[in-house]
């Protein structure tokens with residue numbers, strides 16, 4: 001039976017001039033779907049839903065994937081909103097935190113990408129820098145206008161990490177984030193960092209399940225970079 005990968009959805013709206021109507025969509029980047037399909041799994045999108053249904057959602061999946069998106073509300077790490085905080089999505093924060101809690105209870109692995117890694121860190125008690133300006137990091141972590149298909153900065157990956165089972169010690173990744181992990185959650189290990197000191201990956205097996213977070217976007221580069229496709233293969237075959 002194929003492994004069921006539950007990817008948390010996001011929402012967006014488009015105003016259609018011709019129809020004079022705003023359409024609202026629940027979605028996840030298609031690249032996640034394609035990466036997981038190529039890895040011979042069964043990806044499903046979990047739309048932002050009702051917190052009380054977290055148990056039922058997690059029962060239906062084998063691995064929970066937290067995708068990129070808005071900034072998490074800093075109230076979850078006991079900070080006031082900084083003026084440079086980006087857009088937040090309260091219902092998504094609440095739903096994701098409920099899914100994470102339930103995934104731990106049911107022993108299901110969790111993978112977080114970009115915002116997803118940051119939400120994981122916050123869910124387990126860590127904190128974030130709300131904006132790059134609050135750090136002394138010097139690399140360009142928002143690489144636009146360079147396409148995310150093209151990795152732009154190196155990360156050094158810890159030898160004993162799960163990531164090192166399919167990635168080399170020095171690896172180039174794409175970068176599209178203005179927030180960073182600050183204090184790492186208890187029982188988590190930093191498994192990748194940049195030369196400027198930014199945390200780019202975290203892992204934990206302390207809670208009985210496997211939890212991996214990466215700050216980069218393997219789903220945006222997996223079509224052209226085989227090692228980024230390995231990320232999906234590893235999740236499907238090992239988590």
Ligand SMILES: [Mn+2]
Nearest residue numbers: 141175176215
């Ligand atoms: Mn980065």
